[in-house]
Amino acid sequence: MTAAQIIFLITAAVILGSAFMVVTTKNLVHAALWLIVTLFGAAVLFATLNAGFIAVVQVVIYIGAIAILFIFAVMLTRRSMTDTGPGLNRGWWLSAAIALLTFGGLVWLVSGWGGFTKAAPAYPSGFDAVAALAHALVSPEAFVLPFEVASVLLLAALVGAVYIAFQRKGEE
Amino acid sequence: MIPLSWYLTLSAALFSIGMFGVLARKNAVAILLGIELMLNAVNINLVSFWRYNNPVLMDGQVFAIIVFAVAAAEVAVGLALVISIYRRRNTVVADEIDLMKW
Incomplete structure (x- = not known):
């Protein structure tokens, strides 16, 4: 250990x-x-x-x-x-069974994969992971498109959240 | 050194616990808490795959960042929906929100 x-x-x-x-x-x-x-x-x-x-x-x-x-x-x-009443559904045992089955299935699936027990490769000395991540996020050869799409998604989600939760005059 | 299998097993367990929360809880906010647990399990998987494959390739960490952004968007819209439903129907119990149920 x-x-x-x-x-x-x-x-x-x-x-x-x-x-x-x-x-x-x-x-x-x-x-x-x-x-x-x-x-x-x-x-x-x-x-x-x-x-x-x-x-x-x-x-x-x-x-x-x-x-x-x-x-x-x-x-x-x-x-x-x-708080009143139980926090769980009546069929919570069925949910527990499904969750246990999912856990067993996932472990069975990945344990059949060849790299399951592999050890970590040595971390390259002097490698700046933050700088590499920043380059990967804005480099056109890497992930600039997903990065921009994520920012548009955040903007749309915030506008949508404000619209949905907004209380109009005369309501309530 | 820790083998990769420990991280994968832990994140499978965390995913299953979150799935139990999504399936079994009555309160809509508690269901969203379960979804957060599942997203965290995915993030642990992504970062450990980044570390155990080739740390010079940053794909795993970029995926984790995108998952952060999607989780923030999902929580903002989800909680806005819950608050809006609470204002109109005065309930957050998922079983009682059955207007569109046949």
């Missing part, structure tokens, strides 16, 4: 435990707070994978924007401060 493996196992336990709490907690504010724990765990994993920029973006965008948006949405859509 190396230190990296111990860190991975602790992070994985935190991620899976908090993800389980996200889908089972009745109180939605608590579920959103558990989601923040899960996202932090994923950021730690990105850092162990030498993807420092992705880890920072994960904290800034997912935790700073998306999780806070969830907490606001929970606060805006509560009938009262007390």
